[in-house]
Amino acid sequence: MSDEVAAGFVRVRLDLSYDGTEFSGWAKQAGGRRTVQGEVEDALRTVTRSGGTTYELTVAGRTDAGVHARGQVAHVDLPEAVWREHQEKLLKRLAGRLPKDVRVWALREAPSGFNARFSAVWRRYAYRVTDNPGGVDPLLRGHVLWHDWPLDVDAMNEAARRLIGEHDFAAYCKKREGATTIRTLQELSLERGSDGVITATVRADAFCHNMVRSLIGALLFVGDGHRGVEWPGKVLAARVRDSAVHVVRPHGLTLEEVGYPADELLAARNKEARNKRSLPGQAGCC
Numbered sequence: 001m002s003d004e005v006a007a008g009f010v011r012v013r014l015d016l017s018y019d020g021t022e023f024s025g026w027a028k029q030a031g032g033r034r035t036v037q038g039e040v041e042d043a044l045r046t047v048t049r050s051g052g053t054t055y056e057l058t059v060a061g062r063t064d065a066g067v068h069a070r071g072q073v074a075h076v077d078l079p080e081a082v083w084r085e086h087q088e089k090l091l092k093r094l095a096g097r098l099p100k101d102v103r104v105w106a107l108r109e110a111p112s113g114f115n116a117r118f119s120a121v122w123r124r125y126a127y128r129v130t131d132n133p134g135g136v137d138p139l140l141r142g143h144v145l146w147h148d149w150p151l152d153v154d155a156m157n158e159a160a161r162r163l164i165g166e167h168d169f170a171a172y173c174k175k176r177e178g179a180t181t182i183r184t185l186q187e188l189s190l191e192r193g194s195d196g197v198i199t200a201t202v203r204a205d206a207f208c209h210n211m212v213r214s215l216i217g218a219l220l221f222v223g224d225g226h227r228g229v230e231w232p233g234k235v236l237a238a239r240v241r242d243s244a245v246h247v248v249r250p251h252g253l254t255l256e257e258v259g260y261p262a263d264e265l266l267a268a269r270n271k272e273a274r275n276k277r278s279l280p281g282q283a284g285c286c
Helices: 036-047 080-086 090-097 153-161 211-223 231-238 263-273
Strands: 009-018 057-059 068-079 102-109 122-130 165-168 182-192 197-204 253-259
Touching: 009 036, 009 080, 036 057, 036 068, 036 090, 036 102, 068 080, 090 102, 122 211, 153 182, 153 211, 153 231, 182 211, 197 211, 211 231
Parallel strands: 068 253
Antiparallel strands: 009 068, 009 102, 057 068, 122 197, 122 253, 165 182, 182 197
16 A cells, blocks of 8 residues: 655654543544544644645544543644745644643654554553552542552563563454454563552554553452463453453553654555554464
C-alpha cells in the first residue's frame, strides 16, 4: 500500500499531550461526543482559516475514553500553501485555540516515508496504581487507580516476565473482526515509587484493544494474592478471553512515548507494519 503524500501537500508531524478525563477517546465519533481528534482538527481548521475543509489526523495509537497521553504523535497532510503561510505561528495559534486539556508541543515537516501510525516501532504506556489503605492522593485521583488490597510488586514482576515476547494476546484483547492479536511485548515491569504509587511500564510494537488494561488487571490479581504468578501466562497460552481477567479503569493509563526508527528506515517500517502477522504453526493470511 502506497503512503505517498499527494502532490501539492506537505506531511506535518504533531507531538501532543492531553488529559483524557473529559474526552470520549481519541477518535472522532458520531453523536457529537467530545474527542481529542475532533478538538485538534477543529482548531487546525480555525487557525488556518480553512473554512469547511477539515484536514484529517492520523495518530500513532488511538486511546480509549479516559486514557491520557503525554507523548502522543499524529500527522496531517496540509496544502503546501497553507503550511508555508502558517507554519511560523501555527503552534502559538493552536495554543490559543485549543482547550486546556489538550496541547500541541511541536509541529514540523515530517521526513519522507513518515506515517505516525505505521512507522512507529514501539509505544510505551504507564499504568499507575496505589494500594495505600487511605486511598489516592486527591491531586492524583484522575491519574492513579486505587486498589484496596496490598500488592506484592515482586510477584507481579515475576508474572510479568512470563508474558514478554511475541505472542497471540487474544486472551487479553477485545477481538476486532479481521484484526490480528499477535503482538511483541517488549517490556512489562512494575516499580513502587517513594510515594507508594506503583508504576507499570508497558512497551510493545503495537497494542490491541484493551490489551494494557487487561494485562494490568491480571497482574493485580497476582499482586494481591488471588492468583499465582503462573496464572497470567496460562491465560495467555489459552488464547481465549478469561472472565477472571478484569479490564481495569482507564484513568490510570497514560501513553508516555512513541518510538520511530531512523529517517531512512521509516518507509520500510511503514510497509512492514501493514503486514498481518501469524505465529509459527498458525495459518497465514493475506
